[in-house]
Structure formats: structure tokens, C-alpha cells
Amino acid sequence: QVQLVESGGGLVQAGGSLRLSCAASGRTFSSDAMGWFRQAPGKEREFVAAISWSGGSRSYADSVKGRFTISRDNAKNTVYLQMNSLKPEDTAVYYCASDGRLRTVVAGGADYWGQGTQVTVSS
Numbered sequence: 001q002v003q004l005v006e007s008g009g010g011l012v013q014a015g016g017s018l019r020l021s022c023a024a025s026g027r028t029f030s031s032d033a034m035g036w037f038r039q040a041p042g043k044e045r046e047f048v049a050a051i052s053w054s055g056g057s058r059s060y061a062d063s064v065k066g067r068f069t070i071s072r073d074n075a076k077n078t079v080y081l082q083m084n085s086l087k088p089e090d091t092a093v094y095y096c097a098s099d100g101r102l103r104t105v106v107a108g109g110a111d112y113w114g115q116g117t118q119v120t121v122s123s
Contacts, residue, residue, distance in 0.1 A: 037094070048081070
């Protein structure tokens with residue numbers, strides 16, 4: 001059974017940083033593309049970032065380019081999202097997703113999803 005467990009969320013002031021982690025189990029992690037999505041209250045879930053199985057391809061939403069960095073450690077079955085220069089509009093529940101294909105992750109159609117971790121940015 002595939003399991004994705006996010007951690008690292010919390011409360012931070014605007015301009016601060018957080019690093020989210022997503023630990024995967026139950027599947028060949030190193031073969032999967034991984035991604036991060038977020039959902040703010042009253043809004044639809046939106047794409048944040050994604051990374052290919054090798055780490056050689058990365059994709060970001062325009063709203064986070066230059067501030068967020070996605071990375072992965074296949075030896076630890078973990079994907080990370082380093083978030084810098086956080087803004088109040090980054091407040092949301094952040095979800096990790098995995099799928100065999102990067103384009104499927106980016107499109108929001110990943111087969112596997114975590115339960116989410118709350119990120120709150122105060123002004």
C-alpha cells in the first residue's frame with residue numbers, strides 16, 4: 001500500500017522560510033515523479049511544483065518561481081519543498097503527490113496523495 005506522509009508545516013512570519021518533507025513508502029519511489037500542491041480555504045487545489053524521478057526535470061507554478069525549490073533524495077524515499085520569502089498568500093494545506101509520469105503529476109492527476117500539512121504565513 002502506497003503511503004505519502006507530509007511534515008514540516010507550521011506558522012511562520014511573512015518573509016520567513018519552511019521546508020516541507022514527504023516520505024513515501026509502499027512503492028518504488030525512485031521510479032516516480034513527485035509533486036506538491038496546495039489548497040487554501042475556499043479555493044481549488046493548485047499545482048505548486050513537481051520533479052521527475054531522476055530530479056533532472058522540475059516544474060514550478062509562476063507564483064512560486066524563484067522562491068520555492070523542489071528536490072528529492074531517492075535513498076531516503078523523500079521529496080522536499082524548500083519555501084523561502086513566504087507570503088500570506090502562500091497560506092494553505094500542502095499536499096504531496098506521486099505518479100509514474102511527471103506530466104500526470106503536473107496536471108493534478110497523480111494516483112497517490114498524502115494527507116497534507118498546514119502552512120500558515122502571518123503578515
